[in-house]
Amino acid sequence: MDPEALRKYSALHPKPAGLALQYGTAGFRTAAQHLDHVMFRMGLLAVLRARAVPATIGVMVTASHNPEEDNGIKLVDPLGEMLHPSWEEYATQLANAEEQDLQKVITEICQKAAVNLHKDALVFLGRDTRPSSEKLSQSVIDGILVLGGQYHDYGLVTTPQLHYMVCCQNTQGQYGKATLEGYYEKLSKAFVELIKQGESSLCPFFPCAKSHSSGESQRHLKVDCANGIGALKLSEMKPYFPQELLIHIYNDGTKEKLNHLCGADFVKVHQKPPVGLDMKPNERCCSFDGDADRIVYYYKDATGHFHLIDGDKIATLISIFLKELLAKVRQNFKMAVVQTAYANGSSTRYLEETLKVPVHCVKTGVKHLHHKAQEFDVGVYFEANGHGTVLFSKAAETKIRQLVKEEKDDEKREAAKVLENMIDLINQTVGDAISDMLVIEAILALKGLTVQQWDGIYTDLPNRLLKVQVADRRVIDTTDAERRAVTPPGLQEKIDALVKKYKLSRAFVRPSGTEDVVRIYAEADTQENADALAHEVSLAVY
Ligand code: 16G
Ligand code: ZN
Numbered sequence: 001m002d003p004e005a006l007r008k009y010s011a012l013h014p015k016p017a018g019l020a021l022q023y024g025t026a027g028f029r030t031a032a033q034h035l036d037h038v039m040f041r042m043g044l045l046a047v048l049r050a051r052a053v054p055a056t057i058g059v060m061v062t063a064s065h066n067p068e069e070d071n072g073i074k075l076v077d078p079l080g081e082m083l084h085p086s087w088e089e090y091a092t093q094l095a096n097a098e099e100q101d102l103q104k105v106i107t108e109i110c111q112k113a114a115v116n117l118h119k120d121a122l123v124f125l126g127r128d129t130r131p132s133s134e135k136l137s138q139s140v141i142d143g144i145l146v147l148g149g150q151y152h153d154y155g156l157v158t159t160p161q162l163h164y165m166v167c168c169q170n171t172q173g174q175y176g177k178a179t180l181e182g183y184y185e186k187l188s189k190a191f192v193e194l195i196k197q198g199e200s201s202l203c204p205f206f207p208c209a210k211s212h213s214s215g216e217s218q219r220h221l222k223v224d225c226a227n228g229i230g231a232l233k234l235s236e237m238k239p240y241f242p243q244e245l246l247i248h249i250y251n252d253g254t255k256e257k258l259n260h261l262c263g264a265d266f267v268k269v270h271q272k273p274p275v276g277l278d279m280k281p282n283e284r285c286c287s288f289d290g291d292a293d294r295i296v297y298y299y300k301d302a303t304g305h306f307h308l309i310d311g312d313k314i315a316t317l318i319s320i321f322l323k324e325l326l327a328k329v330r331q332n333f334k335m336a337v338v339q340t341a342y343a344n345g346s347s348t349r350y351l352e353e354t355l356k357v358p359v360h361c362v363k364t365g366v367k368h369l370h371h372k373a374q375e376f377d378v379g380v381y382f383e384a385n386g387h388g389t390v391l392f393s394k395a396a397e398t399k400i401r402q403l404v405k406e407e408k409d410d411e412k413r414e415a416a417k418v419l420e421n422m423i424d425l426i427n428q429t430v431g432d433a434i435s436d437m438l439v440i441e442a443i444l445a446l447k448g449l450t451v452q453q454w455d456g457i458y459t460d461l462p463n464r465l466l467k468v469q470v471a472d473r474r475v476i477d478t479t480d481a482e483r484r485a486v487t488p489p490g491l492q493e494k495i496d497a498l499v500k501k502y503k504l505s506r507a508f509v510r511p512s513g514t515e516d517v518v519r520i521y522a523e524a525d526t527q528e529n530a531d532a533l534a535h536e537v538s539l540a541v542y
Pocket of ligand 2: 064065289290291292293294
């Protein structure tokens with residue numbers, strides 16, 4: 001490391017005095033004009049991480065569903081996972097170091113993490129469509145180069161595409177080719193094969209699929225791309241499945257601002273359709289978020305009533321489908337669903353009692369769900385907000401591929417074939433709106449389900465999400481996957497007493513990991529009761 005070069009380049013990316021940021025659940029995220037030094041320093045950190053593992057590391061410049069004026073950055077670990085928690089700590093230290101301490105902090109990280117400064121380092125870089133992203137990723141590059149690292153800049157990509165590239169690179173191509181064509185080809189080949197399987201009389205779901213795919217109207221899907229990167233990447237991918245799915249892109253970013261009155265977060269939070277997408281009764285629609293790692297579905301019924309199909313219903317649909325196939329391949333694979341406290345109570349009840357699939361609840365944040373899901377042969381995880389994917393254990397994947405090649409029993413082999421294509425279609429590195437969308441579309445086609453039938457699997461309990469500003473949100477500490485408050489003393493008892501007043505009720509409070517607020521969630525038998533309970537709990541928090 002050349003201290004003089006570090007000083008010189010760091011001076012070109014000065015830290016605003018007094019600014020302290022934290023690497024939170026979604027990396028660093030704030031107003032774009034405050035992030036230049038963070039970008040430079042995360043370039044440095046990515047090189048250190050790449051040398052410590054050693055492996056290729058990813059850096060994504062995005063602020064997901066935040067307003068267009070914001071930006072952010074996240075590091076991606078070798079197999080496409082979120083950055084290891086011990087390195088989140090280093091990221092925070094490095095981002096907040098004063099100019100004169102930068103060298104010292106780097107040396108400390110190198111010592112603590114046993115970084116070999118002589119190793120090669122390769123960093124994969126990607127960015128979203130925010131106006132600030134291009135310049136900010138140049139600052140990341142400056143950081144990479146100062147420490148002698150190398151980089152490959154993928155330019156405009158979705159967050160999950162970057163995760164995919166990093167995983168491909170570090171598994172020597174076993175997961176796929178680390179190019180955009182590689183991603184499009186892998187996913188679309190699996191999708192087209194699934195749709196084709198649905199047309200064969202050997203399909204495990206025959207004749208459901210036949211009736212579905214013959215209905216031309218069922219092949220149309222309206223996609224709100226939040227005026228973001230999803231629009232660019234989805235239009236690049238469309239030609240790979242010209243007939244199987246007819247995609248209509250809305251909010252493509254040519255007219256309006258990113259995430260403005262549209263996108264998955266807007267639709268989920270406001271429980272209403274995005275602006276800029278005209279919905280006819282019973283048409284199937286979905287929304288991506290700003291970096292295309294989240295998805296929700298919805299439709300309007302004949303009376304004009306809006307129906308949201310969130311991450312919980314997506315997890316349920318996928319679980320029903322996979323459970324049926326797993327029963328046919330008869331391998332005793334262990335399957336489970338991972339949710340957070342925000343999962344609608346009806347979804348948990350349906351999964352446990354009707355579908356008889358074990359459900360686990362973990363803390364909010366993709367990394368917690370992902371980690372838990374890795375314990376099973378088939379781990380389905382989704383947050384209610386539409387973040388999620390499915391993980392297959394190596395053993396299960398190997399067995400499924402073997403059944404496809406060698407199994408003589410038609411029923412078993414055909415079910416394994418569907419599973420094999422699902423494995424290839426699913427982005428197992430992280431939740432991916434494009435991949436999840438194709439998974440859902442394939443399932444609806446194979447099972448011959450309409451969006452209304454999917455929605456009707458269970459009825460959501462009415463719920464309300466509130467946020468309140470308190471003097472210090474850290475006074476609230478939670479346990480039991482954030483479902484119970486342990487501090488301040490007495491708060492949980494108050495919540496328990498309030499919950500008892502209503503039927504089918506549940507409520508919890510937790511400090512946000514991304515905003516300076518406390519979040520309150522309540523559900524109950526009616527919307528009035530859910531609203532009242534949430535309000536009463538919010539008063540107890542003050
Ligand atoms: C982040 C998380 C998301 C979580 C949200 C909760 C990732 C990639 N993203 O956006 O999963 O739902 O934070 O925010 O982990 P909150 O702590 O403010 O409620
Ligand atoms: Zn996102």
